[in-house]
Amino acid sequence: MYRMNYPVWDVPLLGGGLIIALIAIPHVFVSHFAIGGGIFLAWSERIALRDGNTRLLDFLKRNSLFFVLITLVFGAVTGVGIWFSIGLVHPPATSILIHNFVFAWGIEWVFFLIEIAAALLYYYSWDRVGPKTHNTIGWIYAGSAWMSLFVINGILTFMLTPGDWPANPSFWAALFNPSYWPSLFIRTFVCIALAGLYAMFMASREKPGDNHDMLVQYASKWLIPAFIGLPISTAWYVSTLPTLSKEIVMGGAPAVTIFAVMSVAISAVIFVFAYFIAYRNPQSVNIPVAVLFLLLGIAVTGFTEWVREAVRKPYVIYNYMYSNATLTTQVDEFRRTGILVASKWTTIKEVTDENILEAGRQVFTAQCAHCHTIEGYNGIRPLTRGWSHAFTSRAIAHLDELKGFMPPFTGNDAEREALAAWITALDPAVREQIEAGNVSFNLGSVQQMGEIVDAAGEAVWDDYCSGCHTVSGGRNPIDTKVVGMSNAEISGLIVNLENLAGFMPPFDGSDSEREALAAWLAGLDEREGGAQ
Amino acid sequence: MNDVIIPDIDAIPLPAPVWLLRFLLNLTFILHIVPMNIVLGGGILTVALAWYARKKNRDDLHELASHMSNILPGAAAFTITLGVPPLLFVQVLYGPLFYTGAVLIAWFWLSVIALLLVGYYGYYWFSIKRDSEGKLPIWAGIVASIMFLTISFLYTNKMTLMIQPEKFAPMHHAEMQGFLLNAADPLVWPRWLHMLVGAIAVASLVIMIVGLVFHKKRPEYGDLAVRTGGMIFVVTTLLQLVVGVWHLLTLRSEVMWMFLGRDIVATTVLGVAILLALVAMVLVLIATRGKAVRSMTIAGTVVLAVVLVLMATVRSIVRDAYLVGKFDVTAQPTDPNWVVVVLFLALMLGGIGIVSWMTYAVVTRRGAEHMAG
Numbered sequence: 001m002y003r004m005n006y007p008v009w010d011v012p013l014l015g016g017g018l019i020i021a022l023i024a025i026p027h028v029f030v031s032h033f034a035i036g037g038g039i040f041l042a043w044s045e046r047i048a049l050r051d052g053n054t055r056l057l058d059f060l061k062r063n064s065l066f067f068v069l070i071t072l073v074f075g076a077v078t079g080v081g082i083w084f085s086i087g088l089v090h091p092p093a094t095s096i097l098i099h100n101f102v103f104a105w106g107i108e109w110v111f112f113l114i115e116i117a118a119a120l121l122y123y124y125s126w127d128r129v130g131p132k133t134h135n136t137i138g139w140i141y142a143g144s145a146w147m148s149l150f151v152i153n154g155i156l157t158f159m160l161t162p163g164d165w166p167a168n169p170s171f172w173a174a175l176f177n178p179s180y181w182p183s184l185f186i187r188t189f190v191c192i193a194l195a196g197l198y199a200m201f202m203a204s205r206e207k208p209g210d211n212h213d214m215l216v217q218y219a220s221k222w223l224i225p226a227f228i229g230l231p232i233s234t235a236w237y238v239s240t241l242p243t244l245s246k247e248i249v250m251g252g253a254p255a256v257t258i259f260a261v262m263s264v265a266i267s268a269v270i271f272v273f274a275y276f277i278a279y280r281n282p283q284s285v286n287i288p289v290a291v292l293f294l295l296l297g298i299a300v301t302g303f304t305e306w307v308r309e310a311v312r313k314p315y316v317i318y319n320y321m322y323s324n325a326t327l328t329t330q331v332d333e334f335r336r337t338g339i340l341v342a343s344k345w346t347t348i349k350e351v352t353d354e355n356i357l358e359a360g361r362q363v364f365t366a367q368c369a370h371c372h373t374i375e376g377y378n379g380i381r382p383l384t385r386g387w388s389h390a391f392t393s394r395a396i397a398h399l400d401e402l403k404g405f406m407p408p409f410t411g412n413d414a415e416r417e418a419l420a421a422w423i424t425a426l427d428p429a430v431r432e433q434i435e436a437g438n439v440s441f442n443l444g445s446v447q448q449m450g451e452i453v454d455a456a457g458e459a460v461w462d463d464y465c466s467g468c469h470t471v472s473g474g475r476n477p478i479d480t481k482v483v484g485m486s487n488a489e490i491s492g493l494i495v496n497l498e499n500l501a502g503f504m505p506p507f508d509g510s511d512s513e514r515e516a517l518a519a520w521l522a523g524l525d526e527r528e529g530g531a532q
Numbered sequence: 533m534n535d536v537i538i539p540d541i542d543a544i545p546l547p548a549p550v551w552l553l554r555f556l557l558n559l560t561f562i563l564h565i566v567p568m569n570i571v572l573g574g575g576i577l578t579v580a581l582a583w584y585a586r587k588k589n590r591d592d593l594h595e596l597a598s599h600m601s602n603i604l605p606g607a608a609a610f611t612i613t614l615g616v617p618p619l620l621f622v623q624v625l626y627g628p629l630f631y632t633g634a635v636l637i638a639w640f641w642l643s644v645i646a647l648l649l650v651g652y653y654g655y656y657w658f659s660i661k662r663d664s665e666g667k668l669p670i671w672a673g674i675v676a677s678i679m680f681l682t683i684s685f686l687y688t689n690k691m692t693l694m695i696q697p698e699k700f701a702p703m704h705h706a707e708m709q710g711f712l713l714n715a716a717d718p719l720v721w722p723r724w725l726h727m728l729v730g731a732i733a734v735a736s737l738v739i740m741i742v743g744l745v746f747h748k749k750r751p752e753y754g755d756l757a758v759r760t761g762g763m764i765f766v767v768t769t770l771l772q773l774v775v776g777v778w779h780l781l782t783l784r785s786e787v788m789w790m791f792l793g794r795d796i797v798a799t800t801v802l803g804v805a806i807l808l809a810l811v812a813m814v815l816v817l818i819a820t821r822g823k824a825v826r827s828m829t830i831a832g833t834v835v836l837a838v839v840l841v842l843m844a845t846v847r848s849i850v851r852d853a854y855l856v857g858k859f860d861v862t863a864q865p866t867d868p869n870w871v872v873v874v875l876f877l878a879l880m881l882g883g884i885g886i887v888s889w890m891t892y893a894v895v896t897r898r899g900a901e902h903m904a905g
Binding site for chain 2: 005006007008009010011012019023069072073074076077078080081083084085087088091094095096098099100102103104105106107109110111112113114116117118120121124125128129130131132133134137140144169171344345347365
């Protein structure tokens with residue numbers, strides 16, 4: 001049996017995901033312009049040789065050391081850094097990827113090897129070989145760099161759109177998965193655009209004058225392919241995404257939507273600036289302006305990569321493995337056996353009244369710590385502030401329904417109660433009460449609290465709704481309106497009451513009151529059904 | 533709580549037979565350690581040479597240090613590049629041990645990336661910049677060398693932890709935030725020193741090869757390089773005998789005895805390796821005395837290359853011996869995808885062809901006769 005296999009690296013405040021992001025975002029930025037830069041150098045050298053443009057040739061020559069220092073050193077080292085970080089933060093997913101794609105990575109490495117050798121030789125041989133040979137080495141650099149993208153793009157897109165790989169594991173179908181081609185186009189356009197931004201930065205360091213202006217203008221033209229190609233390929237890409245991913249971007253998770261909008265908006269700003277500032281007024285592009293362009297480019301990279309990661313939730317490999325390393329096929333089994341038994345690294349295997357808080361902590365580590373910290377990034381303490389014990393337990397039980405981007409909780413009932421107890425005890429006020437001996441958690445009391453949430457929900461109903469609605473029958477019954485709806489759906493309706501048909505006032509209770517009401521309403525079916 | 537906990541092997545089958553993946557792991561590892569030794573040992577030697585040259589006011593030695601410093605950035609590029617495939621193959625074969633070991637020392641393991649960035653840029657700085665007197669900026673070399681020394685220590689730490697899975701559970705239960713290090717392990721220090729002394733020996737041969745390159749045009753300078761490199765090689769090889777014996781004695785006793793006669797293959801491989809190291813030392817000694825310099829240096833280098841291959845094999849034998857009864861690398865599901873394997877091998881050959889062509893073109897100054905000026 002495949003179990004929860006690996007120990008979880010506990011990264012306080014930052015969380016593992018942020019560690020990957022801190023390394024990956026600069027890498028993605030630099031590696032894209034390493035590819036675009038290769039095309040830029042080879043193409044520009046070709047043009048310069050053809051037109052006898054010695055100023056351009058000289059510019060390329062002077063800047064190739066900086067290019068080598070950035071791409072070879074920073075690009076290569078941060079690339080290895082991604083390997084290190086994903087292996088630390090998510091060993092199970094990394095293991096799956098490497099079992100599938102070890103030779104794809106091997107092939108990517110071959111191109112990387114050619115790329116590194118070509119870049120070094122390109123830099124060292126400006127004055128050693130003839131112009132034609134030198135340009136050929138430049139094209140070898142550009143070609144191999146792009147080919148490494150051609151391969152790695154398959155592995156990146158696989159995680160979000162594995163197609164029918166989970167049912168039918170085939171290497172080629174996994175590599176050339178549904179979003180492979182649009183993603184390849186997007187990344188290629190981004191590469192060329194970033195090369196333009198980079199060249200603009202290099203040009204900005206030239207002395208003011210014709211040379212500077214010619215180079216800035218030339219660099220700005222490298223943004224044109226992206227200006228035309230990006231909107232088309234992005235629309236194509238979005239059309240290949242899973243439905244849930246589209247919903248997340250289109251408002252399902254406000255932060256993701258905001259980041260996606262930021263990415264598009266900043267891209268638009270770059271294009272507008274490039275036209276009005278760099279193309280029309282090249283003399284105004286000094287170093288700070290060029291750095292601003294680069295920073296905007298980094299911002300777009302950061303936002304876009306963040307959105308790309310976010311829309312994959314609740315999976316790390318879509319429809320196959322959840323973010324918390326549980327395989328989709330294991331959920332039922334783990335709910336039966338319990339996560340503490342299924343996880344190799346827990347010291348507690350069964351929840352008791354005595355160990356309930358420590359058991360809860362271990363459940364948190366096994367189930368939640370892949371994405372949540374306690375206090376910092378995605379911190380569970382701030383996220384659950386003010387939540388009652390029973391409410392927490394109920395939220396955990398319906399995690400995937402309440403929050404579409406979270407995986408289902410896969411533990412048994414006692415583990416869920418233990419986790420809820422531990423989360424509740426994170427609240428300093430509750431902690432004080434525990435220390436004073438006023439509050440204690442045990443499995444019995446926690447389960448009883450499950451009934452209290454219904455009582456709480458009913459109380460909210462009495463206060464806010466019963467003036468106009470009946471539960472069932474009569475003038476304005478609620479049961480027929482919420483029949484078959486989940487907690488999350490009902491909660492969504494309550495937030496939006498004033499916009500619904502029927503001239504209802506906005507719900508002005510607290511969040512926890514709303515959740516309690518939603519939970520109570522969602523349970524109506526069950527209770528009424530049971531009564532009949 | 534003292535049970536040995538090792539994650540299960542991934543349910544997804546390996547895309548190639550274990551023997552092939554192990555072969556590729558060992559092959560690419562050997563290719564990786566050649567430039568790695570130059571980066572690590574070469575950095576230390578170059579800094580030492582530059583410092584000595586400055587102290588004694590010796591321009592010839594400074595020039596030698598300068599030539600060595602030019603090799604370092606390229607060697608670092610190839611250490612990293614050639615380090616990728618063994619990293620891939622060790623993960624696919626030994627994932628449960630590799631990842632768990634990494635998670636336990638997570639921050640130290642991750643710090644390799646930052647150290648590498650500083651060290652790599654440090655070598656570029658060291659080789660390109662010159663101080664006000666036109667000399668190598670020694671401080672940059674020192675900083676970079678310390679970075680690579682630290683990285684090598686962390687690697688030894690990690691690789692030693694990985695083959696002792698009985699340490700996993702106690703370490704994990706003691707600390708989960710990745711701040712542990714395996715430094716108290718009696719195996720770590722001699723293993724690290726063994727590798728470090730070896731790296732200096734390999735780098736000293738590079739100094740000799742620099743000497744050979746200049747031998748025809750500038751015999752005096754060539755001789756100096758050959759003698760300097762050769763003497764360092766002889767001293768480090770002798771030192772290695774002591775360190776190697778220490779390392780052997782710190783191995784778990786049943787593993788140690790494998791190399792002392794109990795296992796014929798292990799004993800032979802180690803025995804031949806030691807013997808050949810001594811042969812290499814004698815050949816180098818002859819070269820440093822000015823006799824048949826070129827052929828002796830080349831022969832010594834070739835013999836040392838064989839020693840490296842044998843020592844990598846010893847390393848692999850030690851790894852398997854430590855894991856007996858805990859992790860059987862051969863017991864993994866496989867479902868070979870030959871098309872992809874052949875494609876990889878074919879592209880690798882093609883890639884080597886392209887790199888060779890480019891190198892040849894640059895060395896022979898292809899097309900340079902048409903250049904203006």
